[in-house]
Amino acid sequence: MEWLREHPEVKTIRIAAADLNGVARGKRLPARFADKVMTEGTKFPYSVLNLDIWGEDIEDSPLVFESGDPDGMLMPTERGFLPMPWLDAPTALLPLWMFHPDGRPYEGDPRQALARVVERYDAAGLVPVVATELEFFLIDDSGRTLRVPPSPRSGKRRTGGEVLSLRALDAFDQFFTSLYDACESMDIPADTAISEAGPGQFEINLMHQADPLKAADDTWMFKNMVKGVARQYGFAASFMAKPYEAWSGNGMHMHFSILTKDGTNIFDNGGDEGTAALRHAVAGCLRAMPGSTLLFAPHENSYDRLVPNAHAPTGIGWAYENRTAAIRIPSSGPKARRIEHRVAGGDVNPYLTVAAILGAALNGLEDKLEPPAPFKGNAYDKQLAQLPGDWQQAIDAFAECPDIKRIFPAHLVENYLMTKRQELHYMAELSDEETVELYLETV
CATH class of the missing domain: 3.10.20.70 (Glutamine synthetase, N-terminal domain)
Incomplete structure (x- = not known):
């Protein structure tokens, strides 16, 4: 008060x-x-x-x-x-x-589900450190066809993607200034902004923090805030997984490390390869990945993003410093050794996604799982086990996954299954245009 x-x-x-x-x-x-x-x-x-x-x-x-x-x-x-x-x-x-x-x-509250996972870590004497990276499109949705909005500075529309372009960022400088001011006022630790591969597509990183609930809160509120600020400027912001058929979709990558209560990173062995604990956590994430896909790709449109050669993972594997991998170990100083989970789309519920990833990693630690060898090269060319290829397969995998049952309470699992089965049934009645209209700002 x-x-x-x-x-x-x-x-x-x-x-x-x-x-x-x-x-x-x-x-x-x-x-x-x-x-x-x-x-x-x-x-x-x-x-x-x-x-x-x-x-x-x-x-x-x-x-x-x-x-x-x-x-x-x-x-x-x-x-x-x-x-x-x-x-x-x-x-x-x-x-x-x-x-x-x-x-x-x-137990049907997604934030309570994440709190339950955090309690498991606390009981084990561990503290997860979490950061998210969110991609989104700025879109003029005033006509029949989605387009890049005109720059508030120049009035011009840029029709292509410009990776790491300062010019693309500067074209929407007023919007980003308002966005960062809003983040500051809401205590959301927004860090770097970059332009991405799609037209009007950008990514903003939220800083690492040793409080997964706050990290998920920040991510959830950030998505709502970006949409609201965009409307102040007369256009939409969308975290929809794949608003444009011809361009890469929106992801929500999550980085995490795990500390002991005295602040020691359990993934750090002083070298580049990391510890046995890192391998166990990776193995847990890989084992749970098919069953978790419904949380990482929760909507019909989500599966348009998860296709080969579109900057989103399709194979279940891990690698060092390799952005084609579902699980990437970024290059860093040993004390910052961490795991990057790259499967989730921008359209996810952050509470369920963070809970699924941290819960799977903890399962791997508890079971002392060992992953397969990390691969090198292009993941799309490897003979890797594949993520579920469509919404129905993901629903079935979620329903049958032992790791999901271990991470989430049965009440939430059943509610989520009923929700997705109902959506799958009624989405069949929608045209492509109606699908875009439904998802554009809702997710």
Whole structure:
């Protein structure tokens, strides 16, 4: 409440939690009622965190008619109030997560799922350090065809991709200045911005931090913030996996290392190859990868990105300093030895993605798994086991994966399966244009 007292200009607040698709679900209320939410929380139906991508109930879900659609209790996260500078009126966001009325965490909440994984690390005396890299497109969606928006500086449209182009960044300098100002005000540690391979495509890195929940919070809020700031400038920002058929899609790469409680990196052996613990973590990620693909590629459009020679991994393998690999060990100083997981698209729920990757790595550490030898060269030319090739295969692999059952509570797994099966069924009715319209800003 101190933040609100310091910002008397804020008259309305948004209270919101992430559903299984990462969509923000919540309420608007006058700021004068904020104290009640802070102390008593608020109520949403449990089913609200388990809606499909259209925002519809899941048919035959036990959370709806069978149980009378009961309420869960939403309480503020440790983040507290944050400004929403992309809105016209001064407004604050209060992030929430869900509990049962008796105080138990609700197992269908994706943030609670990540907290459960973090608790496993804490019990093992370990601290994961996490960073995410997010790619997105700036898009003029005002016409029938998606196009690069005109530069606010020059009024001109650039029609091609320009990797690491300062000119492409400078064309949207005002937008990026507003974006970084918003990140600063929301305590989101945005670092480097670069232009990417697609037209109007950019990537921003969020800094490493030894708090996976905050890293996932930052990623979730960053996605919502980028979309909001873009609309201030008259265009859309999209994390959709593949908005343009002819260009590479959007990824969300995740870097992580694991420390002991005294700050020692368990992947660091003083050399380039890393420790046995690094190999165990890699092996855990590889073993869980087929079953985790539904979390890394959660939508129909996600599978348009996961094709050979399109800067997204298709094979299940690992390598040192090789961006064709699903798991890359970047070159770095030994103390910064880390794993980069490159499978997830920009359209993911960050809580579920971070939980899946960290959970798989911990499974590998606990089981002392050994990976196959790292490969060299082009992963697309290797005889590697492949990721599930389409949405149905990924749903089946998720349902059958022992690692998924070990990482996530059964309630969340069943809810997620019901959600994706319903979406798979109804997506068959949509045209390509309707698919783009659905996903463009929703994910």
